[in-house]
Amino acid sequence: MSTSRTELKDLGKFKLIETITENFKLHHPTSIHGIGDDAAVIDTGNFYILVTTNMLVEGVAFDLTYCPLKHVGYKAVVGTMADIIAMNGTLEQITVSIAISNRFTLEAVQELYQGIYRACEHYKVDLVGGDTTSSTSGLILSITAIGKVVKEKLCLRKGAKPYDLVCVTGDLGAAYLGLQILNREKKIFEVDPHMQPKLEPYQHLIERQLKPEARTEIIQLFDQENILPSSMIDISGGLASGLLHINKVSGVGITIYENKLPINQKTYETAEALHLSSTLCALHGGEDYELLFTIPQSELPKIEKHPNIHVIGYVTDVSLGVKLITNSDESIEINAQGW
Ligand code: ADP
Ligand code: MG
Numbered sequence: 229m230s231t232s233r234t235e236l237k238d239l240g241k242f243k244l245i246e247t248i249t250e251n252f253k254l255h256h257p258t259s260i261h262g263i264g265d266d267a268a269v270i271d272t273g274n275f276y277i278l279v280t281t282n283m284l285v286e287g288v289a290f291d292l293t294y295c296p297l298k299h300v301g302y303k304a305v306v307g308t309m310a311d312i313i314a315m316n317g318t319l320e321q322i323t324v325s326i327a328i329s330n331r332f333t334l335e336a337v338q339e340l341y342q343g344i345y346r347a348c349e350h351y352k353v354d355l356v357g358g359d360t361t362s363s364t365s366g367l368i369l370s371i372t373a374i375g376k377v378v379k380e381k382l383c384l385r386k387g388a389k390p391y392d393l394v395c396v397t398g399d400l401g402a403a404y405l406g407l408q409i410l411n412r413e414k415k416i417f418e419v420d421p422h423m424q425p426k427l428e429p430y431q432h433l434i435e436r437q438l439k440p441e442a443r444t445e446i447i448q449l450f451d452q453e454n455i456l457p458s459s460m461i462d463i464s465g466g467l468a469s470g471l472l473h474i475n476k477v478s479g480v481g482i483t484i485y486e487n488k489l490p491i492n493q494k495t496y497e498t499a500e501a502l503h504l505s506s507t508l509c510a511l512h513g514g515e516d517y518e519l520l521f522t523i524p525q526s527e528l529p530k531i532e533k534h535p536n537i538h539v540i541g542y543v544t545d546v547s548l549g550v551k552l553i554t555n556s557d558e559s560i561e562i563n564a565q566g567w
Contacts, residue, residue: 264477265385266311266462267375276382278375280311286366294410297336299438301343304371307464309351309442310517312375314462316383316447321356321374322348327363340369351442381456383521388459388478392522392543397443397536399436399492400467401499401506404513406430406437408502432494440517446536453530457521466514468562471550474522481548484541484562486555511552511562 236244245263254262260276261269267280282304284290290300305322312319324344328337348355413425427434450457459478463470467489471482489510499506522543523531531537541553550562 261384266314267317267373269315269382276317276377276379278312278315278317278377279372280308280375281370281372282308282311283368283370285368291410291414292367293414295438297339298343298346300367300369301340301345302347303343303438303440304369305344305347305351305353306440306442306517308371308373309347309353309444310462310464310519312373313442313444313447314383314460314519315375315377316381316450316457316460317375317377318444318447319351319353319373319375319442321354323357323359323372324355325359325361325370325372327361327368329363329365329367332367340367351444381451383457383460385459385461385473385477388474388480388482388522388543389524390480390543390545392458392524393528393539394471394482394484394520394522394541394543395531395537395539396463396467396490396518396520397446397538398516398518399490399495400463400511400516400518401495401509401513402433402436402492403440403515403517404437404509405495405498405502405504406433406435407515408504409433409498410437412502430494430498432492433498436516440515442517443519443536446519449531449534455523455527455530457523460519460521462517463520464515464517466512467520468511468550469514469564470520471562472564474520475546475550478522478543479546481544481546481550482541483544483548483551483553483559485553488538488540490538490540507552507554 249263258271260271267278270277270279284300284304286292308322309319344355347353409427409430413427416423417425449455459474461470461473471484474480475482486507489507491506491510495509496506499509532539552560552562554560
């Protein structure tokens with residue numbers, strides 16, 4: 229047995245996954261893509277099946293002090309769905325596994341499942357199984373999603389080409405700021421339980437944090453307009469992380485512009501009030517469940533008028549790295565930790 233000891237905190241999540249899975253080979257020709265994209269790709273003959281799984285742990289992914297269980301359930305389905313959508317696929321089935329402690333009542337677990345039910349009804353997804361076990365502390369929720377994509381329409385993180393346009397959907401940074409506001413109000417409440425939380429002014433941010441939606445309409449638009457992104461990734465882990473993944477896997481550079489980042493007015497104002505940079509929130513905040521994709525320039529007329537698609541930059545040669553051109557025309561290298 230090895231006597232060496234590596235602290236996980238020094239390794240980081242991606243290096244950890246890479247290290248523990250490096251010896252695994254794919255044995256079956258039906259396993260088209262294994263580890264490394266938003267979902268695994270399995271050949272069924274006529275189309276590809278997409279499989280992904282997401283685990284949420286109480287106290288890490290959600291805080292039940294301000295996140296109602298219904299929202300935890302809804303958001304868990306949306307989060308898993310985002311990985312299927314990022315492959316240009318549609319989600320058809322989910323399985324849900326829970327580990328629960330005695331702290332929870334039947335009514336609490338029912339509330340969690342009401343949220344899962346709402347998401348299944350809204351997005352026409354079938355709950356087809358799962359597992360239930362006990363936990364010594366708190367709630368753990370794991371969702372596996374099974375989706376489908378026509379073979380020719382599969383989108384990977386790999387495939388972006390120099391001169392392609394870099395696009396994102398929706399607006400960025402709001403979910404992160406929603407979380408900051410909820411944490412702030414929680415702290416105020418802990419000091420003085422008579423204080424009523426002041427959440428109304430932050431409705432957009434809190435909704436983006438507690439009840440995100442999946443961008444199914446973008447996948448439908450791609451289908452209708454016959455658009456095939458050259459690469460695509462779900463950016464629930466943050467825009468910067470998504471850009472770096474495409475940079476690494478596609479072997480290209482990317483330049484984006486600070487003044488093109490889609491940031492809601494409320495996000496700007498709240499970031500300023502909290503002495504945070506709205507640009508940093510948009511780049512690194514995460515949890516927006518939006519899509520980052522690249523398309524050839526010739527496709528611009530098909531998307532430029534869409535209210536929820538924003539061109540933020542373009543693909544370059546790999547030697548140029550991943551850059552942000554700031555509002556003062558400075559070129560700054562984007563990295564995972566912030567700049
Ligand atoms: P995402 O951020 O899209 O949810 P992750 O960063 O969690 O994806 O995972 C990156 C890749 O590594 C995915 O292909 C995922 O399936 C795979 N992966 C993550 N954790 C493990 C694990 N413990 N064992 C095997 N594969 C894993
Ligand atoms: Mg993903």
